[in-house]
Amino acid sequence: MYKYNDFDRSFIENRNRQFRAQVARRIDGSLTEDEFKPLRLMNGVYLQLHAYMLRVAIPYGSLNSAQLRQLAYIAERWDRGYGHFTTRQNIQYNWPKLSDIPEMLDALAAVNMHAIQTSGNTIRNVTADHFAGAAADEIADPRPYAELIRQWSTDHPEFQFLPRKFKVAVSGAHQDRAVTKAHDIGLRITERAGKIGFDVIIGGGLGRTPMIGKTIQEFLPVDDLLPYIEAVVSVWNLLGRRDNKYKARIKITVHETGIDEIKALIDQRFNEIRPSFSGIDQSLLNSIIADFQGPELRNEPVHEFHTRYDSAAVFRSWIDTNTAAHRDNTHSIVSISLKKPGQTPGDASSAQMRVIADLAEKYGYDEIRISHEQNIVLPHVHKEDLFALYCALKPYDLATANIGLISDIIACPGMDYCALATARSIPIAQQIATHFDALKIEHDIGHLQVKISGCINACGHHHVGHIGILGLDRAGVENYQITLGGDATQTATLGERAGPGFSADDLLPAIDRLITAYLSVRLSPAETFLETYRRLGQAPFKAALYPETQQNTKAA
Amino acid sequence: MSQLINDTGFVPNDITTPFVTLDHWTTGCALQLTSDTDPNDLDRILSAPCIRIEFPTSADGRGFTLARLLRLRGYKGHLRAFGHVIADQFAMARRSGFDDVEIHDTVARRQPHDQWLFRTDWQDHDYQSRLRGDRSPIQSAQNTL
Amino acid sequence: MPTPKLSQIITANALINGDVIYFTRHGTWSPNFDEAEVFEDDAIAQDVLIRASAQADQTVGVYLTKVAADNGSYKPAHFREDFRKTGPSNYFHGKQEGVKNV
Numbered sequence: 001m002y003k004y005n006d007f008d009r010s011f012i013e014n015r016n017r018q019f020r021a022q023v024a025r026r027i028d029g030s031l032t033e034d035e036f037k038p039l040r041l042m043n044g045v046y047l048q049l050h051a052y053m054l055r056v057a058i059p060y061g062s063l064n065s066a067q068l069r070q071l072a073y074i075a076e077r078w079d080r081g082y083g084h085f086t087t088r089q090n091i092q093y094n095w096p097k098l099s100d101i102p103e104m105l106d107a108l109a110a111v112n113m114h115a116i117q118t119s120g121n122t123i124r125n126v127t128a129d130h131f132a133g134a135a136a137d138e139i140a141d142p143r144p145y146a147e148l149i150r151q152w153s154t155d156h157p158e159f160q161f162l163p164r165k166f167k168v169a170v171s172g173a174h175q176d177r178a179v180t181k182a183h184d185i186g187l188r189i190t191e192r193a194g195k196i197g198f199d200v201i202i203g204g205g206l207g208r209t210p211m212i213g214k215t216i217q218e219f220l221p222v223d224d225l226l227p228y229i230e231a232v233v234s235v236w237n238l239l240g241r242r243d244n245k246y247k248a249r250i251k252i253t254v255h256e257t258g259i260d261e262i263k264a265l266i267d268q269r270f271n272e273i274r275p276s277f278s279g280i281d282q283s284l285l286n287s288i289i290a291d292f293q294g295p296e297l298r299n300e301p302v303h304e305f306h307t308r309y310d311s312a313a314v315f316r317s318w319i320d321t322n323t324a325a326h327r328d329n330t331h332s333i334v335s336i337s338l339k340k341p342g343q344t345p346g347d348a349s350s351a352q353m354r355v356i357a358d359l360a361e362k363y364g365y366d367e368i369r370i371s372h373e374q375n376i377v378l379p380h381v382h383k384e385d386l387f388a389l390y391c392a393l394k395p396y397d398l399a400t401a402n403i404g405l406i407s408d409i410i411a412c413p414g415m416d417y418c419a420l421a422t423a424r425s426i427p428i429a430q431q432i433a434t435h436f437d438a439l440k441i442e443h444d445i446g447h448l449q450v451k452i453s454g455c456i457n458a459c460g461h462h463h464v465g466h467i468g469i470l471g472l473d474r475a476g477v478e479n480y481q482i483t484l485g486g487d488a489t490q491t492a493t494l495g496e497r498a499g500p501g502f503s504a505d506d507l508l509p510a511i512d513r514l515i516t517a518y519l520s521v522r523l524s525p526a527e528t529f530l531e532t533y534r535r536l537g538q539a540p541f542k543a544a545l546y547p548e549t550q551q552n553t554k555a556a
Numbered sequence: 557m558s559q560l561i562n563d564t565g566f567v568p569n570d571i572t573t574p575f576v577t578l579d580h581w582t583t584g585c586a587l588q589l590t591s592d593t594d595p596n597d598l599d600r601i602l603s604a605p606c607i608r609i610e611f612p613t614s615a616d617g618r619g620f621t622l623a624r625l626l627r628l629r630g631y632k633g634h635l636r637a638f639g640h641v642i643a644d645q646f647a648m649a650r651r652s653g654f655d656d657v658e659i660h661d662t663v664a665r666r667q668p669h670d671q672w673l674f675r676t677d678w679q680d681h682d683y684q685s686r687l688r689g690d691r692s693p694i695q696s697a698q699n700t701l
Numbered sequence: 702m703p704t705p706k707l708s709q710i711i712t713a714n715a716l717i718n719g720d721v722i723y724f725t726r727h728g729t730w731s732p733n734f735d736e737a738e739v740f741e742d743d744a745i746a747q748d749v750l751i752r753a754s755a756q757a758d759q760t761v762g763v764y765l766t767k768v769a770a771d772n773g774s775y776k777p778a779h780f781r782e783d784f785r786k787t788g789p790s791n792y793f794h795g796k797q798e799g800v801k802n803v
């Protein structure tokens with residue numbers, strides 16, 4: 001993992017001193033709320049419904065055990081003993097006092113962490129594949145590039161007051177686990193003749209006007225990476241709309257300007273900017289790459305594991321759903337589900353964080369990842385240790401075998417916390433997960449991603465859920481709209497609206513009918529919900545969702 | 557009225573000639589640019605002795621990119637950020653290529669001298685200069701002043 | 702749909718601790734919903750809003766919100782304000798833990 005040097009450390013200490021002074025100046029009136037708000041946002045501080053919220057960056061989703069223990073400590077010392085892991089590889093604390101936040105930031109700095117640019121109209125925390133450095137299908141570890149971009153974007157003098165937020169994701173594998181096509185810039189590492197380069201995708205985004213990003217560069221050379229993304233942001237900073245915040249994201253600029261014209265502008269800007277990089281960033285990059293070499297994996301054959309796997313059914317089920325192929329076949333990637341049915345998706349208590357930290361140290365080479373699916377990953381676990389790990393997780397409600405299944409739901413905080421929400425998301429997720437868990441048909445249903453947002457901003461990625469649920473406010477009552485057929489991977493697709501929304505009470509029965517319909521029309525248990533949807537289209541699902549309408553049309 | 561700030565803190569305004577807008581500008585005049593200036597217009601004004609870029613609100617960050625583009629295109633004159641700029645933006649302004657900042661008195665009253673001095677350490681803790689090396693045109697342009 | 706006549710109150714969050722607060726008839730802020738001053742008249746409400754917003758060193762995000770008469774007292778007209786008055790539904794945190802302690 002990246003090791004902070006003196007520069008990084010003193011940068012953060014200095015930044016924290018500035019924020020401490022900014023809080024004091026807000027309180028003494030030197031700064032108006034309008035002036036203070038962008039400053040607090042660029043340090044991760046939101047105002048939610050009940051309190052402030054502090055959003056802490058987990059750059060490219062990587063943590064070590066000391067950092068996770070510190071997150072647990074911060075939750076206990078200044079918050080309510082838990083944290084919420086988000087789809088953007090951040091952790092959110094829901095109850096901090098403004099006056100405590102400078103202390104919380106100092107506590108983060110003690111373990112080389114921060115909340116810089118986790119919010120506001122800035123370049124946000126750069127996200128990456130949560131299996132980075134471990135996945136069997138990886139071309140190159142995306143994290144060194146994400147770290148380079150983190151350094152470049154941190155406190156970038158031109159880009160602290162952008163038209164709107166700007167999000168970058170990097171993926172280095174064949175499978176896109178970083179949703180690169182739904183980011184302002186998505187970077188995908190590709191390989192040609194033994195060299196790597198980047199496919200650059202721009203203008204993706206969810207929210208009010210969801211769009212799948214467009215490829216603007218194929219195989220961008222590594223040493224052009226920073227000047228090229230600087231050119232993109234520079235062009236957008238001047239061109240992006242500032243008159244309407246709903247039209248300010250680069251996806252709208254690309255849409256209104258046209259991809260060819262914007263590409264020409266970016267290329268021209270790139271030529272201007274390129275000479276201002278002396279190339280020294282590449283030697284920094286090389287030392288970052290060295291930091292990310294990864295642990296030396298234990299060389300020990302696998303035998304016990306197979307016996308356990310064959311004899312213990314619950315363990316086998318957990319292995320089948322919660323582990324993924326590691327580049328070294330004696331190891332596995334383990335996903336620890338934060339989605340026990342009935343629990344708030346993505347929440348972990350301080351006690352759970354500490355257990356995971358201990359287990360990462362004991363069985364996982366001290367490496368931990370946070371996934372955008374709001375789960376925690378131990379990227380390197382020797383197969384001989386899997387059974388012991390499973391047994392140790394179980395007492396802490398951390399051994400739920402549901403990764404990728406219907407109860408592994410992504411949900412934003414919704415109206416329970418968020419000031420922008422139009423409806424709740426958490427209780428909906430809890431109901432759906434509990435319902436299908438009780439029926440014991442989750443494994444039979446198979447791979448199915450349900451994603452829930454509490455308003456049109458789409459923080460819960462509902463547009464790219466196989467089943468997306470969007471909570472709205474219809475005349476003062478919560479109402480839920482269903483989209484179908486979304487896909488967050490390299491074959492990214494926006495879901496299509498199924499029809500009129502459902503009340504909170506009618507939603508679960510509707511989802512239940514939808515699943516029953518899928519089970520009856522799929523070709524075989526091997527055909528996933530998404531595949532079935534792609535084969536048959538909306539018709540059978542619509543019929544299940546709206547049986548009355550169907551009868552009416554027939555009668556008419 | 558307004559207050560000028562440079563690396564030494566609050567200083568008296570040394571430019572007394574009037575600033576003219578782009579429409580009325582001719583060579584030799586001090587020029588005032590709005591934050592929505594088309595970057596294509598920058599090429600023909602590189603001979604201006606002094607350019608002041610307006611910040612209508614502190615949330616409008618276009619001026620930083622305009623300043624940087626001017627420096628990248630070889631502008632060697634005096635570059636000033638003008639309007640609603642807050643102390644917290646002093647380092648950003650200097651790093652983007654501005655020489656100094658001129659603010660309204662109302663802001664100066666709320667954000668006195670010491671709050672600006674706190675941010676005159678703009679050359680420290682700067683990821684950009686680390687990542688670019690010493691080839692940054694921002695530095696070279698200013699050093700020739 | 703006939704809209705029942707709604708009154709208004711002024712609410713905000715406390716600058717330092719972030720807690721939901723309400724503007725009282727004494728010109729102070731209270732964490733207790735029941736102490737909010739209720740305005741029948743919109744013009745007066747707008748006027749007091751300006752006064753309440755001026756206390757910027759104590760508050761953040763001051764706004765008017767509608768309340769409905771409810772058996773001699775008032776309740777929030779919208780469920781969003783119900784959550785602010787109560788707390789989240791996934792944990793027993795926030796005001797529902799007991800306003801009396803504040």
Ligand code: HEM
Nearest residue numbers: 046086087088205206207208249412413418420457458459
């Ligand atoms: C206080 C809580 C939050 C607020 C106020 C908030 C605000 C917003 C807004 C306004 C947008 C729309 C941006 C646009 O279309 O221009 C958005 C998008 C998004 N947010 Fe949040 N958000 C919050 C919490 C979260 C959480 C908890 C997550 C992760 C679970 C998250 C992840 C995202 C993502 C992934 C998007 C869509 C991608 C995109 O930016 O286009 N946000 N958020």
Ligand code: SF4
Nearest residue numbers: 412418421454455459
């Ligand atoms: S989707 Fe809406 S409700 Fe959910 S966190 Fe984002 S802004 Fe809040």
